[in-house]
Structures are given as structure tokens and as C-alpha cells.
Amino acid sequence: MGTFAGKTVFVLGLGKTGQSAMDYLLAEGANVLAWDDDPKKHKPLPKGVELVNPEGLDWRRVHELLKSPGVSEDVPAVQAALAAGVMLTSDIDLLYLREQQSAFIGITGTNGKSTTTALIGHLLKEAGYKVAVGGNIGVAPLTLPSLGKDGIYVLELSSYQLLQTNKLRCHVGVLLNLTPDHMERHKTMQGYLVAKTRIFNHQTPEDIRVVGVDTEPTATYAQNAYGGNILHPVSVQGHPASVLVDMDGYLKDAESTMRPVVIVDCRTLTNLPGRHNWENVACAWAALKTYMTADVFVKGLRSFKGLPHRLEQVVTKDGVTFVNDSKATNADAANKALTSFDNIYLIAGGQPKAEGIDPCIPYLKTVRKVYLIGQAAEDFGKALDGHVKTQQCGTLDVAIAAAYADAKADKNRPAYVMLSPACASWDQFANFEERGALFAKLALELAGRGRA
Numbered sequence: 451m452g453t454f455a456g457k458t459v460f461v462l463g464l465g466k467t468g469q470s471a472m473d474y475l476l477a478e479g480a481n482v483l484a485w486d487d488d489p490k491k492h493k494p495l496p497k498g499v500e501l502v503n504p505e506g507l508d509w510r511r512v513h514e515l516l517k518s519p520g521v522s523e524d525v526p527a528v529q530a531a532l533a534a535g536v537m538l539t540s541d542i543d544l545l546y547l548r549e550q551q552s553a554f555i556g557i558t559g560t561n562g563k564s565t566t567t568a569l570i571g572h573l574l575k576e577a578g579y580k581v582a583v584g585g586n587i588g589v590a591p592l593t594l595p596s597l598g599k600d601g602i603y604v605l606e607l608s609s610y611q612l613l614q615t616n617k618l619r620c621h622v623g624v625l626l627n628l629t630p631d632h633m634e635r636h637k638t639m640q641g642y643l644v645a646k647t648r649i650f651n652h653q654t655p656e657d658i659r660v661v662g663v664d665t666e667p668t669a670t671y672a673q674n675a676y677g678g679n680i681l682h683p684v685s686v687q688g689h690p691a692s693v694l695v696d697m698d699g700y701l702k703d704a705e706s707t708m709r710p711v712v713i714v715d716c717r718t719l720t721n722l723p724g725r726h727n728w729e730n731v732a733c734a735w736a737a738l739k740t741y742m743t744a745d746v747f748v749k750g751l752r753s754f755k756g757l758p759h760r761l762e763q764v765v766t767k768d769g770v771t772f773v774n775d776s777k778a779t780n781a782d783a784a785n786k787a788l789t790s791f792d793n794i795y796l797i798a799g800g801q802p803k804a805e806g807i808d809p810c811i812p813y814l815k816t817v818r819k820v821y822l823i824g825q826a827a828e829d830f831g832k833a834l835d836g837h838v839k840t841q842q843c844g845t846l847d848v849a850i851a852a853a854y855a856d857a858k859a860d861k862n863r864p865a866y867v868m869l870s871p872a873c874a875s876w877d878q879f880a881n882f883e884e885r886g887a888l889f890a891k892l893a894l895e896l897a898g899r900g901r902a
Contacts, residue, residue: 460504463486485501515537576746622657624737660737694710758886769864779874797850797871799873801873823844
């Protein structure tokens with residue numbers, strides 16, 4: 451029996467997080483109570499789990515509450531638990547308690563965290579380390595294998611996950627950037643920053659903080675964060691930093707020498723296009739330079755395949771490349787895509803975020819035309835009027851066909867039909883993955899390579 455033997459733990463939310471947590475807690479000897487507002491998730495429950503509606507529950511009998519990240523702190527059950535002195539925990543914490551003999555690298559930020567997480571995991575594997583990658587990237591932490599004392603866990607951590615993580619020590623913590631997102635949950639940018647910087651909680655003096663300083667909140671944080679442990683500021687926009695990508699695209703390490711050491715020319719990394727990807731590369735080097743040489747790092751960079759739905763080049767036909775950037779669920783992420791290519795036929799829209807499409811307007815010089823879909827289409831059309839040609843399409847299938855027809859007629863090559871919505875997907879799709887998968891399917895069909 452382990453840390454939770456004899457304790458009562460309430461699991462709220464029975465998706466991936468809840469299911470893996472129940473299995474782990476039972477094995478540890480805990481008394482497990484569970485609930486989900488969706489009755490479909492009530493069966494089958496693991497043997498030994500008691501299904502309990504939290505309404506009216508005497509929370510004094512509960513030691514810890516483990517809720518799914520999607521469950522807000524404002525719901526009555528969570529508020530009642532906190533008022534009764536119940537401690538919040540997470541599957542991230544449980545993994546850390548299970549695997550304290552291993553090292554942990556955590557990655558957070560508004561944009562780029564999935565790519566950076568996958569990249570760091572790939573680089574470590576290529577360098578010969580025992581590695582497991584999970585967290586917000588889509589792999590439940592407690593389903594990861596036990597790696598032992600030489601293992602390294604690489605975890606993507608969302609602000610929602612960090613808010614309920616109270617035990618994790620990241621030997622390397624990476625904060626990429628911070629721009630407005632999830633304001634309905636965090637209320638203010640300061641609240642959002644506080645959630646994100648929890649990734650550095652519990653670090654010791656020998657641990658490493660990597661902070662991208664190209665967004666104002668993270669720059670301010672880094673300026674006030676010296677002392678305590680090792681800090682590597684990172685910039686790709688000309689700000690003072692110990693690891694940087696200069697205006698010519700060279701990744702440089704400027705920490706310990708009078709003359710910065712060139713690590714790689716990022717312009718040669720065709721699998722990681724755009725300055726936003728160079729930010730991911732620079733943060734990866736800052737995180738890993740004590741783990742591998744520059745030569746090993748660069749070799750690993752060149753073999754990285756990228757992630758689906760993140761500037762994924764699906765297929766090229768008649769000089770037109772279809773780019774699936776469905777993961778761009780806010781304007782800042784879309785802006786990064788718009789700086790990665792020229793001659794873009796952009797598909798945008800969906801369930802809008804608070805900032806709308808306005809932040810994209812300064813980046814439209816690479817865009818020939820915008821094809822608008824989803825709930826945001828009408829408002830986006832009004833915002834873009836006078837800045838770029840637009841077409842109201844409604845749905846993705848109409849938009850991609852229209853964009854491809856226009857791109858084929860364009861004499862400028864190469865051209866790009868790009869899905870970079872600057873919106874959430876929930877108005878028309880279950881998630882951004884489903885949206886991106888449909889885009890890829892339609893692209894292959896238009897290119898004559900349709901999937902059977």
C-alpha cells in the first residue's frame with residue numbers, strides 16, 4: 451500500500467484523467483468516491499469505487515479532491531470541498547509521487563507547448579535517454595510507464611492542470627509565452643500568469659527555469675525572478691536573453707561567453723518553419739543544453755517530424771500546399787502561422803475567442819484572401835473589411851474548395867491553402883483534432899489522393 455492507503459479521495463470528472471486516477475488510487479489502497487455529471491460515464495466503474503453525487507456530501511470525510519482539468523474551480527462541489535479544507539490534487543501530482551526517482555521536465559505557455567513538449571521528448575530519445583511524454587498533449591500521465599531513476603518525464607502542462615497541481619517538482623520548467631486566452635476561467639492576465647508560473651513551484655536551487663521573454667507578462671516575470679535557481683531567458687524578437695534567435699535566424703547561446711555561440715541556422719530547419727517554431731527550438735535548447743551537446747541537439751532537430759494540426763503540410767498539388775493548422779485556436783497562434791508562408795489562402799472562423807480576429811490584421815500582408823466559416827464568420831468579415839478580400843463560406847468543405855480554386859488560378863507559386871482558424875472548434879466540431887482531420891481528408895480528396 452502507498453501514500454493514499456486508508457485515505458478517502460473524491461474523483462470529480464470521469465474522462466481520461468478520472469479513469470486513470472481511479473485505477474491508481476485503488477491500487478494505492480485509497481477509498482475512492484467518484485462522480486461525473488454525464489450519466490453515460492457512471493458505468494462501468496472500477497470495482498471498489500463508490501459513485502457519490504457531491505451535492506450535499508459531507509466533505510469532512512474526504513481527504514483530497516482530484517478533479518478533471520476541465521472542471522472549473524467555481525462549480526459548487528469544488529467550492530464546498532475547498533471550504534471544508536479538502537486539498538486539491540491532480541494526476542500530475544500522483545505521477546510525481548509515483549516516480550520521484552525520475553526527472554521531470556514541464557512545459558507550459560499559451561502557444562507552442564505541444565510542439566515543444568514533443569520536440570523535447572524526441573530530442574531526449576534521440577540522445578539515448580529513457581523518456582515518456584504525456585500530460586495535456588493527450589496522454590494521461592498515470593498511463594505512462596515507470597522509468598526508474600534514470601528516466602525523464604516530459605509533460606505538457608495547461609494552466610488548468612497547474613492550478614490543481616500542488617506537489618510536482620519540475621527539474622526543468624519551461625514557460626514559453628503568455629497572451630490572452632482562457633480569460634473566462636482566469637478572469638485577468640495576472641491570474642493567468644499566476645497559474646502558469648506554478649510550473650516553477652517546488653523547484654530547488656539546482657533546477658532550471660526557462661522563460662520566453664517576447665511577451666510582456668513573461669518578460670516582467672523574468673525581470674523579477676532572478677535568484678533562487680538557474681534562469682534562462684529566451685528571445686526570438688531581439689530582447690536581451692541568454693538563449694536567442696537573432697534577426698538572421700541563427701540560434702545562439704549567449705550565456706557563458708563574450709561572443710555568443712551559434713548552435714544552428716534555424717532557416718535550414720524546414721520541418722520547423724517560422725519564428726514561432728524557432729522560439730520552440732530555442733526554449734528546447736535552453737532546457738536541454740545540460741543533457742546533450744549541440745551536435746546531438748541539431749541532429750535531433752532535423753529528424754523531428756512535427757505534430758498533426760500544427761502547420762502540418764498535408765499534400766501539395768499544382769504548386770498549392772494544403773496546411774493544417776487547426777490547433778491555432780486563438781489569434782496569436784494564427785499570427786504565427788501567417789508569418790511562416792507567403793501567398794496564403796486562409797480559412798478562418800469557428801467559435802470565437804474574446805480578442806476576435808483584430809490581432810491578425812497587422813499580419814495579413816501574406817494573405818491573398820480569407821474564407822470564413824462557423825459562428826465567427828459574420829463578425830470576422832466585418833472586422834476584415836477593407837483589409838483583405840473575404841468570402842463567406844459557412845462550412846469547411848465549401849471554404850477549402852473555394853480556396854483551392856482561387857489558389858490554382860494564382861500565378862504566384864508556391865501558394866498555400868491554410869486552415870488557421872483563430873477560433874475554437876466547438877461550434878461545428880468536437881475538438882480541433884476533428885476539424886483538422888476533416889481538412890486533411892478534404893485536401894487529399896481535392897489533390898486526388900483521397901483516403902479510402
